[in-house]
Each structure stands twice: as structure tokens, then as C-alpha cells.
Amino acid sequence: MSGNKAGSMSLNLKVWRQKNAKDKGAMVDYKLDGISPDMSFLEMMDELNTKLVKEKGDSIAFDHDCREGICGMCSMMINGQAHGPESQTTTCQLHMRKFKDGDTIVVEPWRAKAFPVLKDLMVDRGAFDQIIAAGGFINVNTGNPQDANAILIGQENAELAMDAAACIGCGACVASCKNASAMLFVSAKISQLALLPQGEIESEARTQAMVAKMDELGFGNCTNEAECEAQCPKGIKIENIARMNREWFKGAIGSRN
Amino acid sequence: MSSKKCSTSTSIGKKQIMGVTGLLLCGFVLTHLLGNLTLLIGSDAFNKYSHALTSNPLIYVAEVGLLALFLSHIVMAIKLTIENKKARPIAYHTYTKSGRGGDFASKSMAISGLITLIFLIIHITGLKFGTHYDTTVGGIEMRDIYKTTVEYFADPIHVVIYLVAVITLGVHVSHGFWSAFQSLGLNHPKYMSKIELASKLFGVVIAVGFSALAIFCFTRGGH
Numbered sequence: 445m446s447g448n449k450a451g452s453m454s455l456n457l458k459v460w461r462q463k464n465a466k467d468k469g470a471m472v473d474y475k476l477d478g479i480s481p482d483m484s485f486l487e488m489m490d491e492l493n494t495k496l497v498k499e500k501g502d503s504i505a506f507d508h509d510c511r512e513g514i515c516g517m518c519s520m521m522i523n524g525q526a527h528g529p530e531s532q533t534t535t536c537q538l539h540m541r542k543f544k545d546g547d548t549i550v551v552e553p554w555r556a557k558a559f560p561v562l563k564d565l566m567v568d569r570g571a572f573d574q575i576i577a578a579g580g581f582i583n584v585n586t587g588n589p590q591d592a593n594a595i596l597i598g599q600e601n602a603e604l605a606m607d608a609a610a611c612i613g614c615g616a617c618v619a620s621c622k623n624a625s626a627m628l629f630v631s632a633k634i635s636q637l638a639l640l641p642q643g644e645i646e647s648e649a650r651t652q653a654m655v656a657k658m659d660e661l662g663f664g665n666c667t668n669e670a671e672c673e674a675q676c677p678k679g680i681k682i683e684n685i686a687r688m689n690r691e692w693f694k695g696a697i698g699s700r701n
Numbered sequence: 702m703s704s705k706k707c708s709t710s711t712s713i714g715k716k717q718i719m720g721v722t723g724l725l726l727c728g729f730v731l732t733h734l735l736g737n738l739t740l741l742i743g744s745d746a747f748n749k750y751s752h753a754l755t756s757n758p759l760i761y762v763a764e765v766g767l768l769a770l771f772l773s774h775i776v777m778a779i780k781l782t783i784e785n786k787k788a789r790p791i792a793y794h795t796y797t798k799s800g801r802g803g804d805f806a807s808k809s810m811a812i813s814g815l816i817t818l819i820f821l822i823i824h825i826t827g828l829k830f831g832t833h834y835d836t837t838v839g840g841i842e843m844r845d846i847y848k849t850t851v852e853y854f855a856d857p858i859h860v861v862i863y864l865v866a867v868i869t870l871g872v873h874v875s876h877g878f879w880s881a882f883q884s885l886g887l888n889h890p891k892y893m894s895k896i897e898l899a900s901k902l903f904g905v906v907i908a909v910g911f912s913a914l915a916i917f918c919f920t921r922g923g924h
Contacts, residue, residue: 521795523795523797550794555789556789557787557789557790558788624788655712655713662787662788663788664784664785665716665781665785665788666716667781667807667810667880668803669802669803670802670807671802672802673801675802683888683890686888687886688886692713692714693713693885
């Protein structure tokens with residue numbers, strides 16, 4: 445590959461370009477040389493943007509923030525998989541060594557009615573905020589941090605709540621689900637509260653409210669394929685969805701409202 | 702936290718109706734298979750079994766109930782499928798399964814359900830409303846459904862259609878059975894792997910059991 449340093453890669457990129465929310469958009473081909481296998485996927489995208497700017501072109505818009513795998517901002521469909529081919533890895537933590545010299549890489553935004561594309565690879569994930577605003581909180585003031593063991597919580601529930609709370613709200617579950625369902629995200633948020641004493645009290649009403657908002661925003665329905673679990677960068681389990689289904693049923697038959 | 706919709710209009714409500722009706726239909730399919738095993742004993746046993754069912758006045762209640770189960774399951778499936786298609790109006794240029802998620806059965810639920818529905822119509826038309834013969838067993842006059850059945854399966858085309866349909870049904874229930882537990886929230890890490898295994902075994906039993914009966918009838922050569 446001409447112009448490449450030893451060990452560096454040349455790539456053929458197919459990237460979704462869309463000027464704004466109203467633009468129809470299209471896939472555009474780019475050729476990129478001199479990519480180090482040690483770069484992260486986002487650094488490779490930075491290289492491409494640098495090249496585009498040098499060529500007086502419009503840089504590709506994409507979301508990113510911490511680049512440490514915890515903020516949930518990076519959101520790219522890479523070769524048809526949310527955050528790319530590596531299990532439990534965000535796009536920012538995906539390294540170019542996972543690809544081969546000469547590879548063609550397809551980069552697209554999350555696709556869902558509830559996640560409209562704003563520009564290029566950026567989507568509006570405000571729908572998740574709306575679901576949280578509908579009930580992803582507790583209505584009491586918990587005050588300052590409690591002394592350890594002031595509120596007793598079983599070790600198992602503490603672990604499960606922590607596992608659910610690992611959800612970074614990136615939207616990979618919606619992106620990877622063939623039905624664009626948000627149930628893994630919503631169930632993780634419901635579970636992290638339902639499993640702890642402070643959140644358990646309002647769990648049924650919370651589940652009803654968050655599920656109603658999720659439906660209203662146009663997300664699809666779960667068909668229990670577990671593709672969301674498989675592509676979740678934080679390994680959130682679908683047993684959270686079962687918990688949400690259980691909490692919802694209790695609320696549906698037991699609520700006075 | 703006050704918004705509450707009618708249970709059947711929410712995503713989870715619809716899924717839970719799918720789950721409950723699906724499990725009850727699994728119960729019907731298994732009972733149907735076990736009852737049909739009387740075919741292996743002989744014509745009198747099968748005819749007596751069939752007569753006991755059809756001469757019971759409660760059969761009409763059971764049939765209406767069964768029809769209601771099928772219709773609820775189908776209507777919910779159509780509603781959910783339409784909603785799911787709407788949830789992603791623009792398809793991906795490239796969409797690759799991770800290989801760590803669903804299997805063939807889970808990916809093909811809509812199509813396997815549709816094939817089962819078409820087969821159901823063919824099945825009822827060809828057998829329940831098929832050629833009517835009469836016979837007498839133990840002094841009681843009754844329909845000779847055994848003769849109708851073996852005559853029907855003497856035609857290899859009928860056998861092939863039946864085999865394709867019952868294997869498809871087996872694939873459908875192999876995902877549907879455990880999926881119902883998940884939708885109803887009956888999930889427990891200790892039992893879920895066993896329920897998933899039972900689901901796959903159930904699919905095999907349905908596919909192999911019904912296929913064996915059809916092949917048995919075929920080997921009778923119409924008699």
C-alpha cells in the first residue's frame with residue numbers, strides 16, 4: 445500500500461452522510477491510508493475528518509465524549525453491528541487492530557424511528573431522556589450518603605442492581621434489535637431501582653409510566669432474540685427485561701389506578 | 702409516574718397475551734399429539750377416541766375457546782409485527798447478527814407462524830371437513846376418521862406438506878415456549894436454561910411425533 449508506514453493500514457470506508465435531519469442522505473465512499481492498528485475507531489474517524497478538512501470538505505459529524513467507554517455517547521453501526529464486531533466494547537474502545545489492511549468498513553448511524561438522524565452519524569437520543577423523565581427516579585429525598593449498612597441490602601441484589609446500573613444509555617440495544625426495541629435499556633433502568641429498597645416502593649408505577657412512554661415514542665417490541673444483550677457494550681442481561689415484564693404485570697393487575 | 706394505558710394496548714401487554722395464548726396452544730398441540738397416538742393402536746381405538754371427543758357437547762365450547770386462542774395469538778402477532786416494522790422506517794445498509802444472540806427459530810417466528818396458519822387451514826379442510834365415512838365400533842355408529850386419515854396420507858404430496866408444516870411448527874414452538882416464560886417475567890437464572898432446553902425438546906417432540914404419525918399413515922397405503 446503506497447504511502448503507508450510499516451504495519452499501517454489502508455481502508456475503504458463507506459460512511460453515511462446526511463447534511464441535516466431533513467436531508468435524504470446517502471452512503472459515501474472514502475479511501476484512507478496510514479492508519480495505525482493501535483488507533484481507536486474514533487481516532488481513525490478523526491484521521492478521516494482531518495483529511496476531509498485538508499481537502500476543503502465537510503467533516504463527518506459523530507457523537508463522542510469520554511473516549512473511555514463509560515459515557516455512552518459514541519454510537520456507530522460498524523459493519524452492521526452496534527459498536528462494531530468486538531463483544532462488550534464501545535466504539536471508542538474498539539481498536540483498528542480488529543480490522544485488516546484493505547478492509548471495507550461500513551459506518552452508519554443508529555437506525556430507529558425514535559432516534560432521528562441529526563447529521564451524518566449523529567442521532568437524537570432524547571427519547572431515552574424522555575423515558576427516564578417519565579419515571580426513572582425515586583420521589584423521595586434520599587439526603588446525604590448513608591452510613592454503610594444503615595440500609596441493609598442483600599449482596600445478590602446489590603450486585604444485580606450494580607450490573608443493571610452499568611447501562612450507559614448508548615442505544616446499542618435499540619440499534620441492534622431487529623425491531624428497534626428499547627426494552628433492554630428501559631429494563632436496566634427499572635431494575636437498578638427496583639432491586640434496591642429506596643426504589644422498590646414505586647417500582648410498579650414506575651414501570652407502568654416508563655413502558656407507556658417507551659411505547660409512545662415509537663420503539664418496537666421485544667421478540668426475545670437477545671441480540672441486544674449480545675451487542676450491549678456493558679453486557680446488560682435480558683433477565684432485566686423479564687424483571688420489567690414481571691413488575692409491569694404486577695402493576696397492571698394490582699394497581700388501583 | 703401516573704400514565705397507565707389499557708394493558709392490552711401496551712407493548713408488554715401484547716407480548717404477555719402472545720405468551721399466555723402461545724402456552725395454551727402448546728398445551729393443545731401436545732394433547733392433540735398424544736390423542737393421535739391412538740392411530741398406532743388401530744382403527745377402532747382412533748375412531749373411539751375421535752367419537753368420544755366429537756360426541757361430547759362440551760366440544761363446541763372447547764372449539765370456540767381454541768378459536769379464540771388462535772385469533773388472539775394471530776391478531777397480536779400481526780399488531781406487534783406491524784409496530785416492529787414501523788419502529789425502523791429506514792433499514793441499515795449493512796446489518797449483521799453478532800452470532801451471540803437469537804437462533805434460526807427466533808429469527809423466523811413470523812414466517813413460521815404464517816406457514817403454520819396456512820397449514821392449519823389445509824389441515825382442517827382435508828381431515829376434519831374431509832371425506833366422511835361411517836363405521837360401527839362396539840355397536841355404536843360413528844365417523845370412520847381413521848379411514849379418512851389413512852386415505853389422506855396415502856397421497857405423498859399430502860405427507861410432504863404435512864412434514865414441512867409440522868417441522869415448521871416444531872421450530873416455532875422451540876423458541877415460542879421459552880419466550881413465553883420470558884415475556885411473562887417467569888425468568889430465573891436457575892431454571893431458565895432448563896426451560897430453554899425443554900423448549901427445544903418440545904419442538905423436537907412436536908416435529909418428530911406428528912411426522913411419525915403421518916409416515917405411519919402413509920405406510921398403511923390408504924387402508
